[in-house]
Amino acid sequence: MSTELAFQSSINPAHTTTYGVNEVLTACPQTGDLLDIQYDWDRVPVPGSLKEFESRWSTRRNPLDFSGVWRFRELLPFAPEDKIVTIGEGQTQLQQSEHVAKFVGVDDKNLFLQYEGLNPSGSFKDNGMTAASTHARIVGAKMAACASTGNTSASLAIYSGVTKLFKTIVFVGSGKIAYGKLSQALDYGAVTLQIQGDFDDALKQVREVCRAANIYLCNSVNPFRLEGQKSIMYRVLEGLNWEVPDWIVVPGGNLGNSSAFGKAFIELKELGLIDRVPRLAVINARGANTLYQLVEEKGLSWNGGQPDEALVNEFYQAMDADNRRASTLASAIEINRPVNLMKCLRALDFCDGVVREVDDPEILDGKAQVGAGGLGCEPASGASVAGARLLREQGVIAPSDRVVCILTGHQLKDSTATVEYHMGKNGQSGSSCANSPIQVENDYEKIMEVIRQIS
C-alpha cells in the first residue's frame, strides 16, 4: 500500500496495488482496468460539514477559492496548491425552473437545472480539465491531446491557450462536431486533426499516438479529470443548501460525468458529509444507447466489482459485425464504446441508478423547453430533461421528488441544431415547441399586420 496521501489504484476491488500520483497512467498496468484517484482520508483535513466550505465565499480574491472546483480542494487533494491550474471554472448555478417542472411533470418547485454551460469554455468539461491540466503541470507535460465530440477539445484548448503550459492537439471526427465547438478549438489555438471517422475512431487513434509519442492524454480515461468533475455534485448540494436531492439526471456519452458523480457520493457518504445518496439516472440518446442496452436490456451490473466482461465483449463484437455506428443529432453523446462503462456501473450500483434512452425529437423538445423556461442548453443536455420526463411518465420519478437535471453544455454550442429544430428541418416539422421565424416583406404595413396578429 502507498504511504502517500493521494495515490492511484485499479477500480477492481480485488487488486490493491497502488501507483503514485506522479505517474501518467490511463489504465492499471497490471490488469488494464480503469484507475481511480484514492486518498488516505485519515490524513486529509476534511471539514466536519459541507457548510464549512461557505467560508471560502468571503475569500474569493484567491483564485483557488474563486474556482468552483478548487474551493472544495480538500475533497480532491492530489495537488500542491502552487501547482493548481485554474482559469475561473465552475462559476455555475442551480436554477429552479417551474416551466421545466411542468414539462417534466413534477411539482412546481421540484425541478432544478444545474447549468454547466456557464463555464469558461461553455461546458462541464472545464471542471475536469482544470484537474487534468494541474496533473499535466505536476508531471511536466509539454504536449497534451484528446479526442472529442467537441466540448473536451474546446476545454483542453482553452486551458492550454490561457495558461501556455503545454501545446495541444485535438482529434475530432470529420463532420461529427458542432461548429460552435470546432470554432473554439481553432480560436484557442489548438492543432486540430479532423479524422475521417467518428469519436470512437478518433479516441482509438489518440490513445495510440499519446502512448507512442509520450503526449499527455486528457480524455476521461485520465482519472484526474474525473476528480474535478466531482465538484459539479458539490455545487448542486450547495445550491440546495446542502440538502441531498432525490434524483440526479445526466446525459450519458463516454460516462465520465456519471462515474465522477458516483465517486463523489461514495466519498461524501464515507466521510459522513451526507446522510443519504440521491438516485442517479443516466440518459442515452436512442441512436447511441450502449449503456441502456447493456444495463437495462442485458442486465449488466457492477456485481461487487466483477462485472460480466464477456457480455460486454460479445455486445461490441456484434456491434462491429453488424456495422452498427452511433447516430444522433445530440452529437456530443454520439459514442459507441463508452470508456468509463465500468465506473458508471459502480455509480449506478451505489446510487440505485437507472438508465433510459430517449430519441432525437424528445431530446430536442427537452432542449427547447429548457430554452423557453430555463437557461438554454445544447442538444445532449436536453436528454436529461427528456429522460426525467420519461421517468416521471413511467412512475419511477414521483411528482414530489426533487429532481436535478444537469445541463452539460451551453445553448450556443450548436446553434445549427436549434435553428433547424425551430425551422422544421431534420424531420422536426411536428416539434411541439417549435418557434419558427416569420418571413415578412420589407414593408411597414405588412410588418404591422403580423404584429396585430400576435398581440
Ligand code: F0G
Ligand atoms: N453533454 C455534453 C454537452 C458533452 O459534451 C458530453 C461529452 C456529454 C454530455 C456526455 O458526458 O462523456 O461524461 O458521459 N462530450 C465528450 C466530448 C465526449 O468529447 O466533448 P460523458
